[in-house]
Amino acid sequence: MTASSKKNYDPAFREESVRLVLGSDRSVNQIAEEIGVKPSTLGNWVRRYRLANLGFLR
Numbered sequence: 001m002t003a004s005s006k007k008n009y010d011p012a013f014r015e016e017s018v019r020l021v022l023g024s025d026r027s028v029n030q031i032a033e034e035i036g037v038k039p040s041t042l043g044n045w046v047r048r049y050r051l052a053n054l055g056f057l058r
Contacts, residue, residue: 009037017042018049 020031021042028046032039 009041014045018045021046022049 017031017035017037020026020035021028024031028043029039032042035042
Protein backbone atom coordinates (compact mmCIF):
# COMPACT_ATOMS: atom_id res chain seq x y z
CA MET A 1 0.00 0.00 0.00
CA THR A 2 1.41 3.35 -0.94
CA ALA A 3 1.23 6.40 1.25
CA SER A 4 -1.30 8.00 -1.10
CA SER A 5 -3.69 5.04 -0.86
CA LYS A 6 -3.49 4.72 2.92
CA LYS A 7 -6.80 5.63 4.51
CA ASN A 8 -6.74 8.26 7.25
CA TYR A 9 -9.36 8.04 9.96
CA ASP A 10 -10.57 10.92 12.08
CA PRO A 11 -9.18 10.76 15.65
CA ALA A 12 -12.72 10.98 17.08
CA PHE A 13 -13.74 7.96 14.98
CA ARG A 14 -10.72 6.03 16.26
CA GLU A 15 -11.50 6.90 19.88
CA GLU A 16 -15.15 5.89 19.55
CA SER A 17 -14.14 2.65 17.86
CA VAL A 18 -11.79 1.79 20.71
CA ARG A 19 -14.54 2.57 23.23
CA LEU A 20 -16.85 0.17 21.40
CA VAL A 21 -14.30 -2.62 21.77
CA LEU A 22 -13.44 -1.92 25.39
CA GLY A 23 -17.03 -1.38 26.46
CA SER A 24 -18.60 -4.46 24.93
CA ASP A 25 -18.35 -8.23 24.86
CA ARG A 26 -18.07 -8.24 21.08
CA SER A 27 -14.82 -9.13 19.38
CA VAL A 28 -12.55 -6.76 17.51
CA ASN A 29 -13.49 -8.66 14.34
CA GLN A 30 -17.22 -8.13 14.89
CA ILE A 31 -16.88 -4.42 15.59
CA ALA A 32 -14.43 -3.89 12.74
CA GLU A 33 -16.92 -5.41 10.31
CA GLU A 34 -19.73 -3.22 11.68
CA ILE A 35 -17.78 0.02 11.35
CA GLY A 36 -16.07 -0.83 8.07
CA VAL A 37 -12.40 -1.09 9.02
CA LYS A 38 -9.97 -3.98 8.86
CA PRO A 39 -9.74 -5.99 12.08
CA SER A 40 -5.97 -5.47 12.15
CA THR A 41 -6.45 -1.69 11.99
CA LEU A 42 -8.92 -1.66 14.86
CA GLY A 43 -6.73 -4.04 16.83
CA ASN A 44 -3.80 -1.67 16.42
CA TRP A 45 -5.88 1.24 17.70
CA VAL A 46 -6.93 -0.76 20.75
CA ARG A 47 -3.35 -1.91 21.41
CA ARG A 48 -2.00 1.65 21.18
CA TYR A 49 -4.76 2.93 23.47
CA ARG A 50 -4.03 0.28 26.09
CA LEU A 51 -0.30 0.96 26.02
CA ALA A 52 -0.71 4.73 26.16
CA ASN A 53 -3.50 4.93 28.72
CA LEU A 54 -3.45 1.75 30.75
CA GLY A 55 0.20 0.72 30.61
CA PHE A 56 -0.57 -2.84 29.50
CA LEU A 57 -1.84 -4.77 26.51
CA ARG A 58 -4.69 -6.85 27.93
